[in-house]
């Protein structure tokens with residue numbers, strides 16, 4: 324993970340806490356991941372604490388005894404705050420603050436904070452702010468009590484470092500306004516999608532767990548120059564680039580926001596149109612960090628999210644086992660949804676050519692054999708076929724130009 328240097332303000336010292344509800348439920352890893360999220364948000368994770376119990380205490384999250392232990396750890400590590408791995412209720416926030424005397428946060432607040440920091444486009448910023456406002460509206464009493472008097476620092480920053488709004492009336496007005504703006508932007512996105520569909524472009528979406536290497540892969544394939552960093556949620560806004568393959572075929576590749584376990588539902592809602600991008604694609608590249616011991620779980624999280632978004636149905640998927648330069652010794656998990664799989668390193672470029680061949684095979688599979696006699700005056704049609712398909716035979720006959728080609732379905736329909 325990248326080291327974080329603070330500018331001015333002291334780096335907040337936070338303890339990550341979680342509840343283990345059953346043996347091997349992944350809590351330990353999830354709390355570790357929360358530590359990484361804290362680091363990405365600009366804080367320092369100075370300790371971890373997990374309690375085994377059937378469920379969170381509705382009043383205080385941890386049970387009494389564990390809470391005392393936590394108090395001790397706070398004193399020992401000189402922590403400024405705690406972050407729970409589950410979304411806290413307003414009552415839990417209030418009570419924890421009263422009992423511990425430090426800032427109280429949860430996983431959702433940290434993720435929202437990172438999203439706010441990384442949002443670039445107008446749409447991204449609106450989506451984050453909307454998610455944040457909805458979260459705040461649902462936790463208002465808890466947040467008022469649980470944040471420090473000044474109300475600043477991590478977990479409280481909106482896009483553009485704007486401070487968390489805690490006035491209910493202002494929040495609701497703002498939600499209304501942002502929803503309207505977002506609708507407008509979504510309309511634009513639909514227009515772009517329709518234009519792509521009309522142009523018959525072959526559209527490929529890159530999806531995967533955060534930090535799996537999606538942006539690195541798109542950069543490697545298309546020299547896109549997108550920010551790729553050892554950070555969680557480096558990318559929030561969809562970026563689309565064209566890739567021209569060996570045979571001259573073109574396809575559109577889109578890289579977008581990554582997934583994580585417990586992705587806050589307010590974020591999923593606000594980012595729905597961005598996350599759903601994959602719904603409008605012909606093919607999905609599922610990028611997996613094969614070097615991560617958690618690859619199995621991460622893969623399951625990705626599929627769960629895709630299913631929730633209604634993306635999985637009838638979609639062709641290639642499993643891209645990335646970071647192969649670090650993982651060649653590892654046993655690969657099985658991606659049961661993928662029809663093809665490939666191992667590569669987006670960083671070194673090893674295996675990229677094979678992926679391009681695979682993409683080409685998928686694209687050509689969608690093509691249909693086509694024969695037609697074009698009048699000499701219709702040179703435009705032939706150049707279109709050359710651009711979008713592959714011409715296998717071209718004969719200049721007395722009555723016109725005879726073409727035999729492999730073409731995408733929409734061109735096939737045009738002259739048949």
Ligand SMILES: Nc1nc2c(ncn2[C@@H]2O[C@H](COP(=O)(O)OP(=O)(O)OP(=O)(O)O)[C@@H](O)[C@H]2O)c(=O)[nH]1
Nearest residue numbers: 534535536537538539551552556557558581646669
């Ligand atoms: N060793 C190695 N590192 C890689 C490889 N691919 C990506 N990385 C590194 O993994 C980190 C994350 O890469 P990104 O491309 O930003 O990942 P992402 O999936 O776009 O992440 P988010 O946008 O945060 O969801 C970066 O530090 C990359 O340099 C690879 O094949 N091998």
Ligand SMILES: [Mg+2]
Nearest residue numbers: 537538557558
């Ligand atoms: Mg990225």
